Amino acid sequence: MTYSIIGSGNVGTALARQFARNGIPVGIANTRGSESLAALAAELGGHVTAMALQDALQADTILLAIPFLAHTAIGATAPDWTGKTIVDAMNTYGVPPEALAGKASSDVVAAAFPGANVVKTLNQLPAKLLAMDPSENGGRRAMFVAGNDESASAAIVQLVGSLGFAPILLGKVTEVGALLERGGPLVLQNLVKLNP
Numbered sequence: 001m002t003y004s005i006i007g008s009g010n011v012g013t014a015l016a017r018q019f020a021r022n023g024i025p026v027g028i029a030n031t032r033g034s035e036s037l038a039a040l041a042a043e044l045g046g047h048v049t050a051m052a053l054q055d056a057l058q059a060d061t062i063l064l065a066i067p068f069l070a071h072t073a074i075g076a077t078a079p080d081w082t083g084k085t086i087v088d089a090m091n092t093y094g095v096p097p098e099a100l101a102g103k104a105s106s107d108v109v110a111a112a113f114p115g116a117n118v119v120k121t122l123n124q125l126p127a128k129l130l131a132m133d134p135s136e137n138g139g140r141r142a143m144f145v146a147g148n149d150e151s152a153s154a155a156i157v158q159l160v161g162s163l164g165f166a167p168i169l170l171g172k173v174t175e176v177g178a179l180l181e182r183g184g185p186l187v188l189q190n191l192v193k194l195n196p
Contacts, residue, residue, distance in 0.1 A: 002027075003019070027050075079114070086119070087118075106173045145167050
């Protein structure tokens with residue numbers, strides 16, 4: 001399984017730090033080119049590789065850590081995303097409701113990536129907390145996961161656990177998507193699952 005992060009802002013950088021902390025290889029890309037990521041990759045060591053955007057889009061699992069409306073341009077780079085898992089780590093702050101047309105944001109993302117399995121997670125914490133070691137007070141920070149494909153969701157639950165979080169599978173986006181949307185009750189909550 002190969003992973004890449006699209007976006008190198010606060011959230012993308014926080015995710016890259018978690019991959020590096022846990023020794024999981026990941027590529028990171030943005031629209032400015034791999035040269036703009038060289039310093040970050042050097043800082044985080046051999047597990048994080050700065051990549052060209054087109055190379056990063058070849059990964060099996062692609063984490064979107066970009067402003068929400070930018071996902072359509074990424075999706076338009078290929079006509080078919082079958083076999084890929086897209087992790088929607090974005091939030092819709094500042095996005096007008098009409099841009100979602102009454103749909104869950106992950107359903108909007110799925111429409112831009114035809115054939116892909118879209119899983120919503122890693123969007124619930126502020127970037128500063130997302131970058132920190134998830135261990136806290138005898139437990140691990142909870143990270144909620146929702147996706148319509150059971151196999152893809154299970155794989156992302158495993159990834160989230162490998163990144164050090166306590167993954168909690170909520171179910172299908174079509175059933176629980178509003179919990180993880182802008183203004184949803186699980187967004188920006190620093191919840192800790194205690195170790196048994």
